[in-house]
Amino acid sequence: MSSVIDPARLQTLNDRPILSGRFVLYWMQQSQRAEWNHALEFAVAEANRLHLPVVTLFAFDPNYPEANLRHYQFMWEGLVETADRLHRRRIGFVLRLGPPPELVVRLAQDAALVVCDRGYLRHQRRWRREVALHSGRRVVQVESDAVVPVDEASLRQEYAARTLRPKLLRLLDRYLTPVPSSAPRFPAHSLEIPGEDFTRPGWIDRLGLDRSVAPVTAYFRGGTSQAKLRFQHFLEQQLAGYASLRSQPQLTGGSTMSPYLHFGQISPLYLAMEVRRRAAAPADSEAYLEQLVVRRELSLNFVERCSDYDRYSGLPAWARATLERHRPDPRPAIYDLDTLEAAATSDPYWNAAMREMTGTGFMHNHMRMYWGKKILEWSPDPQTAFERALALNNRYFLDGRDPNSYAGVGWVFGLHDRPWGERPVFGTVRSMTAAGLERKCDILGYVSRIQRLIAGGGEVPPDAGGPAIG
């Protein structure tokens, strides 16, 4: 096997041989980008070695779990750009409609080898198992959406950030290296593999997708080039002082990379290396890497190692026990789901956060915590609160349904945290209050920032206004 990619990022998922075939198939799923993609570059290197072209397949699944038009629109914008970038490199890109494992197994019948990227959620792991089982040729998984590969970082479910942090930081320098890239020697043009004509405008509107949540194109345009423009803006305007200002939601939303990371449109390795390169103060670089590497990869560890990552039963025992003891406590208010969704509670700070979420597909990280804590406080019982928070999270956020979603909602209920002083409803699970927001940040400034944002229809950085499409 080719050694251009660090072997720690590779897993051979079956014991099938490499066969003779017309191409090397790269099944793109998690890492939806044409650069800084270890899986893609591994496929290119293997194809060159085997004297074959590379064909990329993206299986566009109109029934993807919990996906609606907001998510699909953003993903589609990214795929249009990625397909164009791959064609320019003489790498094939085919998009087909349907369930991923079936489509991959079918196209794999003409391939010598199947290369896939790595995803950590239940259905992503299941899909890869099925492809490995039924494709009949070797399937190699290449991990490109973690800075430190999850199995290198830790083989156990970590209890908290403090137990994973030293393991990650020990390995960080070793993995902060660019992705080796080589030119494909055998172009894919002549293969003529049929696929959807998906780049034409309006294509997405004919798919019968769940249209109940509107796209947020005034705030976020999908695609690698959009992600990079945004990130350069962040590096220039907001990285200096990030360590002290990141919990001030009145200022900005942070780097806003989470939607792009969720769809694999940007590489976390690229972000980490850029921050290291550009930060003037080590404290700012460390604070950003704490989010991008420590907290994000704690989420990967959680969904990979905890089979109940999306269920109340996945919370730590001490948290479930204390919440259970406080189940009978009177709540200050109980809102139904419609009232929450309509941002019609009596808390203006929470309502602003909810409007940011429904209106823009994003929320400042600090407000995500407050938002969740209040849902716990305002629901009839903790299980219902958990289900509501996760459902709203996954429905409205562009980065919903991400490992970060499950760890983030879980944190509200005590996951990766520790007990604190006992309080009504929360028990010893950490609480948050409106008075705390008033004490620690300019929360009225946040409310008016969101009002302006929703009224003005967008705060896409001016230099990032260029088209991601076409």
Add this chain to the structure above:
DNA sequence: ATCGGCTCGCGCAA
């Protein structure tokens, strides 16, 4: 304004 107490479990020192 700042500080300690609240409470659990992990990891390390002993």
Add this chain to the structure above:
DNA sequence: TGCGCGAAGCCGAT
């Protein structure tokens, strides 16, 4: 076995 300490908590005492 003991001890320090941890995603951003809150509250009351000084």
